[in-house]
Amino acid sequence: MNATTLQAARHGLDHLDWLEAEAIHILREVAGQCANPALLFSGGKDSIVLLRLAEKAFRPGRFPFPLLHIDTGHNYPEVIDFRDARACQLGERLIVRSVENSISRGTVRLKSADESRNKHQSVTLLEAIGEFGFDACIGGARRDEEKARAKERIFSFRDEFGGWDPKNQRPELWDLFNARVHTGENIRAFPISNWTELDVWQYIAREGLALPAIYFAHWRPVVRRGGLLQPVTDISPAGDGEAVELLRVRFRTVGDITCTAPVESDADTVEKIIVETATTTITERGATRLDDQASEAAMEQRKKEGYF
């Protein structure tokens, strides 16, 4: 027996071991209870952690679910490349459904060509759920992200319209998860519900997980808008009269280009990011998410409409 095991036997698990064991337990419950689940994989850090947890849960077997990405068409190319490479490396099936297709079908109508496609992912997700008959989707949401998430179950029930009803959630006791649904209904399972942003980075460091390059400090043209940095890209050009600056930035959260803002940072390694995360004064979403700035209840509203 090595020293680490001895210590574990005396003191129990450390906090990352505990969180990992809980997440593996949740993933295996999804596999044990659901007939046709999928794991939502975007190439973002939380879903990269989910994939490592799935490896630990199911290897040497294959994952008992495909990976599913809802692509707004406005994602950073590095992230999309990473997504494809990771799925290929794991030898697991990746399904991509795009908001673009929902737009051509007419199920998504943008108010204007430059409207953010982020919230419209819900429609495409529900269409994918219908197309493949998924009865559960595993996601990387965490309760520390936002207060609408703080009250969400680990196994969260969604009705036929994909809606979340905060007043009518199933009681969730012990680790006895209830994934039962009728046809057309759906469970969203969140294995890393109890993780914080810091836990995620500590785990990435411990496991030596690879991440898309834009999570690390790099030089990028940005404009300052509404107190946040907005990356200047073909999809999100600078407005008239806006001053474009070249700043050293990194992304704390990665999503649709039009709604994810980078933060100024010199952290170019996971270790430096952990130090920054531990000492930051702004929440992850507060610093980076344009979609949550709309109102205090923006996330709650989106979730009721079927968002992740």
Add this chain to the structure above:
Amino acid sequence: MSAIEHIPEFSRPIDNGLLRFLTCGSVDDGKSTLIGRLLYDTKAILADTLHAIEKTSLRRGLEAVDLSLLTDGLQAEREQGITIDVAYRYFSTGRRKYIIADAPGHEQYTRNMVTAASTADLAIILIDARKGVLTQTRRHSCLAHLMGIPHLVVAVNKMDLVGYDQTVFERICGEYLAFARQLGIGDVRFVPLSALKGDMLVDRGDNLSWYPGPTLIEILQSAPAAHSGCDERFRFPVQYVCRPRKADDPALHDYRGFMGRVESGEIAVGDEVLVLPSERRSLIKGIHVGGKPQPRAIAEQSVTLLLDDEIDVSRGDMIVRAGDQESARVTRRIEAMLCWLGDRPLDAQRKYLIRQTTRETRALLDGIGQRLDINTLQEHPADGLAMNDIARVAFKLAQPLVVDSYTENRATGAFIVIDESTNNTVGAGMIL
């Protein structure tokens, strides 16, 4: 000067694991302020969140920042002026990670508290120093005890409003102990504090110098971890069977891994095990964690077990260590304390589903005994169960379950009741 460094030392790895605890009390006891203070003083609250509650405090005409707003809920709750249900919050002291289950104090209290308590290892029971031990104190303590929470901390709050008077604190401790003994509550600790002023939570403050004991955070920091008792019996409900069946890889051709979490006790390679309910025996050939072989596995670890013999094992079976099986009962009838959670009352004519560990079976009510009135702590004869009621019941089961009594093992003694027509979770049971 604080006995511990209150600025989190994030650079140092957390080595004391994780503690899940529950806070019991109503808004009037200062529960939200207490949670807000813990989050604020451990630096779990970041500037933008603080800025948002500063704005709200100002808008509501308050002089100081109202830390209770940190636990303010959803839009749906604010609209109706109610708290919907349990919220989970996180903080860390650099030595330990904490998960707070914050159950609302009013509507559907039992249902929410039972839910929050089910995963907690410690409960903080808040008492308003001006009011002392109240009916709700007894109710909270009774539920915490019923749910098998091993450690209780009685936080006598609002000491600032009684002039930090030592005799008030001591009188309340005495009152509480008398009643705790009656209930059979073992491990209770007391701490005087003012959540509003921040005395004796994270910092000691200057006002309670007569109190020699630990601060609240020190109590949390040193509370024993779950499963730290050494004489637990090994329980391993099988969640999933891994059969890669890779024809091209001879090593994996016959691989059959039994995946699950060690719910209690520990196991080592070479140990003799028994699979229940079939009672087949085998030896542990290998233990894998994340694909890597390990000599042993301890409670709360998610692992894969490999057995020496090709015996039939599937999801829902329980692997126990040979010799550890005495208290594990294989049974088609259970007696339990049942807390009803559903909107519609328990229907004695209907079949329900019971889920216990990874096993599910149909069940039919086979009798209701005494109902426990958690306000008076009296027992009354019952002929039915409505939401928030707790009673002693018996169920007949279509398939056998492998159970321990809840007081012996929270993981294998607990079950939920599911209504198949809605698939809702409508009951929570503790096996006697």
